[in-house]
Structures are given as structure tokens and as C-alpha cells.
Amino acid sequence: MLARVLLPVVVLLGVAACQPGGVPPVPAFVPFPSPGARPLEVSRVGGDGLGAYLVSPRSGPATLATSGVAAKVTGDAKAGWRIEPEATGEMRLSVDENGKKTESVLLVFALVGEAWGAPMAQPGPMVNTAAWEDGLSLSPDANTLFVHYVPITISGFFVGDSKHPWAERTRGPYGAPERPDFPAKRISAEGRITPGFALYEAKDVGRPWPPTALFAFRRQKDGSFGEPHLIGPQDDGDGSLGAFGPCIPTGPEGKGRFVLAFNDPATMGAEDTESDIYAFAFDPAKPTTFGRFHRAGGQIRSEGWTGVRIGPDPKGHQGNPHLHTSKGGRLSLFVDNEAIAEKDLFVAEGQGPVTSATWYAGWEPLPSPISEPNVEEVQPFFDGKRLVARKDNTISAWDHLGGPFASASSWGPRQKWLVPGSDTKAGSLFVVGEPTVGRDARGEILSFVYGIMREDGSIDLNAGYVRRRT
Ligand SMILES: [Ca+2]
Numbered sequence: 001m002l003a004r005v006l007l008p009v010v011v012l013l014g015v016a017a018c019q020p021g022g023v024p025p026v027p028a029f030v031p032f033p034s035p036g037a038r039p040l041e042v043s044r045v046g047g048d049g050l051g052a053y054l055v056s057p058r059s060g061p062a063t064l065a066t067s068g069v070a071a072k073v074t075g076d077a078k079a080g081w082r083i084e085p086e087a088t089g090e091m092r093l094s095v096d097e098n099g100k101k102t103e104s105v106l107l108v109f110a111l112v113g114e115a116w117g118a119p120m121a122q123p124g125p126m127v128n129t130a131a132w133e134d135g136l137s138l139s140p141d142a143n144t145l146f147v148h149y150v151p152i153t154i155s156g157f158f159v160g161d162s163k164h165p166w167a168e169r170t171r172g173p174y175g176a177p178e179r180p181d182f183p184a185k186r187i188s189a190e191g192r193i194t195p196g197f198a199l200y201e202a203k204d205v206g207r208p209w210p211p212t213a214l215f216a217f218r219r220q221k222d223g224s225f226g227e228p229h230l231i232g233p234q235d236d237g238d239g240s241l242g243a244f245g246p247c248i249p250t251g252p253e254g255k256g257r258f259v260l261a262f263n264d265p266a267t268m269g270a271e272d273t274e275s276d277i278y279a280f281a282f283d284p285a286k287p288t289t290f291g292r293f294h295r296a297g298g299q300i301r302s303e304g305w306t307g308v309r310i311g312p313d314p315k316g317h318q319g320n321p322h323l324h325t326s327k328g329g330r331l332s333l334f335v336d337n338e339a340i341a342e343k344d345l346f347v348a349e350g351q352g353p354v355t356s357a358t359w360y361a362g363w364e365p366l367p368s369p370i371s372e373p374n375v376e377e378v379q380p381f382f383d384g385k386r387l388v389a390r391k392d393n394t395i396s397a398w399d400h401l402g403g404p405f406a407s408a409s410s411w412g413p414r415q416k417w418l419v420p421g422s423d424t425k426a427g428s429l430f431v432v433g434e435p436t437v438g439r440d441a442r443g444e445i446l447s448f449v450y451g452i453m454r455e456d457g458s459i460d461l462n463a464g465y466v467r468r469r470t
């Protein structure tokens, strides 16, 4: 049971980092953009490989400062600066116009699909931290960003030892203002995590079991995300529940609804041993608790749990859901299964409303060219026009040509939207996942998680986005 309950924590399957010898000190985390700086706009002007980017100051004399990824920089403030990165990773860009600073973190991928502009780290001090941001999901209106947060490095999970410094010592915040109401009961005053917790009467089993929580952030006037508030089920401060894969459904019936994957501890038994999909009524502007779980009289009990299980087969594992709604109450629920060796994508169809115990006929695998043997496909998103997913550590998309989802002829060829590098030396961007697409007045925005190898050999997962340019 313990392994199954913990499994959802690994929302983004990455690469286990090896750490020979001692553990180097945690690298200092420098918030960027710096306080007071507004986000800097960057254009993509070169299509191939690491690409080329353009920064154009609005007016007057200006200076450009860069750090992080090395790059060839040509041009000037008048013509604009052309930036040609020399490796994958994060490149910090800062333009100073008479003391007014605009700053952004450009994300350099090995390849960016033709349709997309300059990939950027989410700006502002609230979303990205030195710890583990994961499970990213952008609402269809692009005004709400959901983050699955863990206050350690994901490498602390991969080392598999609860006493390893990466697993035991927090890095990143676990309180206001960035993570208000985080379930921090198991974190000591020195920032050390106790692996055992009350809900399952679990002692330290030797494996890392960090507290996790889901947060919703609201779009701010400057385009960044702020106003974080805790969402999801609570367990008296232990953070042991591991709800994951939050999303607001796309389509006409999606507004005011919310879906996530969760292994309800109050219903676990012979018929239900793994994660299922639940739907809720939801207002993203208001702090929401989807029920409280606690142990009483030797049993796990829930109070105020408003989730309704949707989708067939409570016995299997379903994760990272995305629900699409059509006119007339037709529902298409897409899921992955990170609990089995052959990772494919699945869909179940049914009739709404979203927050009822809708009957679905059954799970069907999405066919080739989407799901293929011996290739990992996870984290599906469908908006009525196309499916987007993480396939083989690449954000990929397939147009829906019409016809049944389970038929190969219903899908167009694979489009590669974001391809990370394969180099894992310090500073490299080598992991990507968790795609969702929202739309604001300027057009489509693709949200994703990216992973950087830090100087101490640990992986830092963060939130990024890119705007469509065509
Ligand atoms: Ca991070």
C-alpha cells in the first residue's frame, strides 16, 4: 500500500540522479526577476535547433545583461539584441532603460516547434522556487495556474532514502507568502521532514515521503501568477494524501468544474487500491478544501468530501486526468497510467453533467501514432481539436481529424512542440512534461514543467510557458 499511495508523488517521471561521495551544499536560490522588475518580452526569430531570439527595448538608451546559458549576442538597443544560445538551460535576461528594469528567464530547448514563440519561466517570485514544482495545469481561460508542490528536490525522491539530505531537508518555502497554509506539521523548526505520519499510522519505512499539496495561483496585472491558495483534500497538516493531476475541463461544460486524480483512503479496499478520478464544483477565485481526512477509532474518516468519482473501473490506476466536455453533455476523460511498465494513454467517454457519477462504457487505449509499445506516453490534454501529451520526454501533439478516439485514422501525425536536451551536465534543461493549453486575448499559451540539473547534481523542476506565434 505504501508504494501505491506514494506513487502519485512522482507526477513527472524523470531521471534518477546519481550522487557519488558526499552531498554538496544546496545551491543558493536567487529569485528572478528581481523585486520590482516587470516581465521582459522576448521574440523567437530562428526556428532550428537551439534557436535565435530577439529582445527589443521600447525606447531610448538601454543596456542588456545576461547570465546562465552562454550565448552569442549581437545588435544594440536601437535595432534590438539578437541572442543565439549555445546550450540548453535557463538564460536570465535583464534590460535596464533609465533605471527601469524588465527581466525574464528564457528557456533554451533543443528544439521548439515552428508554431511557438520564446519559452519562458513563469515570472514573479511566487510560482517557481528552489523546490519541486510539478503537476502544472493552466485553466482554459489562462487565468488560473495549478501547481503540485513538494518542498524538496525531486532527486530526494529518486535517492529512495528518507535520511538522505535531499529527501530529509526542505528546500523552498512551506509557508506564506509563496505557499500559505502548506501542511507543514511534519517539518521541524530546522526544516527536516519526518517521513512517518498519522493518517495511515505510518512509521518511517526508509523511503522518502515528503509532504505535498496543490496550489492555485491567479493571473496578476503584470502577467505573472500570484495570490496562491491551497486546494485539494487535507489531512490535519501531514500532507500525505498525494492528490495530483489537477485540471479545469475544457469545452462548454468545463467552467466551474475541477478534476483531479486521488486514491481516496476512506474507500481503499479490495475493489479500490489505486488512484481514481474525481470531479468537483469549483470557483478558482476562492480558497477551496475538497474535504478533510483524519484517523479516528482506528479508521480513516472523511468530512465534507465533495468529490464524485468519474470514469469506469475503480480497481485500476488512473492518473493525470484531462476532461473535455462537448455540447449536449458528452464527456471525454483522458488519463495515463504511470503504475505499469508500458505507459500508454487511455480515454473513456460518457454523458454529463461533469459532477455526477457518470457511467462510462470503459477505458480504451489511444492508438498509434499516439500510444506506441516501448515508448512512454503520459499526461494527456485534449481541447476538442488536438491531443497534447508527454511522449518520450517531448511535448507532442496530434490533431484530431474526427472519428472515434480509439481509431488510428482519427489522428494526424506527431508534432514535436518542445524537445529538451539530452545533456545532463549542470545547467542543462533535460526534462519536460505536464502540458496544458489556455487562451487569453493575445492567443494560445502552452504551460509545462521543465527540469534543470543544478550544480549539486539535483534536479530542479519549475513552471514554464510559451505563447503561440502563428
Ligand atoms: Ca523549482
Ligand SMILES: [Ca+2]
Binding pocket: 342, 343, 344, 371, 372, 373, 374, 375, 376, 377
Ligand atoms: Ca507506450
